[in-house]
Amino acid sequence: MLDAEPIDARRGTILFTGASAGVKGFPNSAPFAMGKFAQRGLAESMARELHPKGIHVCWINIDGGILNPGRSEAADNPGSMLNPDAIAQSYRHIIDQDRSAWTNEVAVRLLVGRFWRPKDNPCNRFFATKDNEGYGHARYLR
Numbered sequence: 086m087l088d089a090e091p092i093d094a095r096r097g098t099i100l101f102t103g104a105s106a107g108v109k110g111f112p113n114s115a116p117f118a119m120g121k122f123a124q125r126g127l128a129e130s131m132a133r134e135l136h137p138k139g140i141h142v143c144w145i146n147i148d149g150g151i152l153n154p155g156r157s158e159a160a161d162n163p164g165s166m167l168n169p170d171a172i173a174q175s176y177r178h179i180i181d182q183d184r185s186a187w188t189n190e191v192a193v194r195l196l197v198g199r200f201w202r203p204k205d206n207p208c209n210r211f212f213a214t215k216d217n218e219g220y221g222h223a224r225y226l227r
Contacts, residue, residue, distance in 0.1 A: 100143055103121055
């Protein structure tokens with residue numbers, strides 16, 4: 086990548102797929118957490134080294150189960166898994182970012198789940214909703 090001729094001052098993008106375990110450890114998952122913490126650290130070190138050379142490096146925290154072929158959501162919990170096409174759109178957005186505003190870390194997470202419940206955090210002044218097509222939106226509580 087470093088030998089490639091830059092296009093618009095860019096030489097490429099390196100994306101790491103992480104998990105919540107790279108941010109916080111969970112019981113009985115030390116080996117997985119250890120690897121994901123190391124991956125996140127590697128991505129950050131590479132970003133600091135390679136961003137000035139025109140290579141975009143980003144660590145992406147996939148915070149939820151992925152709705153892969155052959156896998157289904159629980160009937161009583163629709164929208165509880167990440168859509169692979171939506172994840173791909175997030176990756177594409179990172180690749181297409183202008184170099185003046187590169188992202189080095191992103192969390193992709195579900196609309197449903199503990200993270201989005203305002204009652205879990207009384208200081209949380211945002212709540213999430215879904216539109217008719219199933220896309221999530223955050224709204225500010227007044």
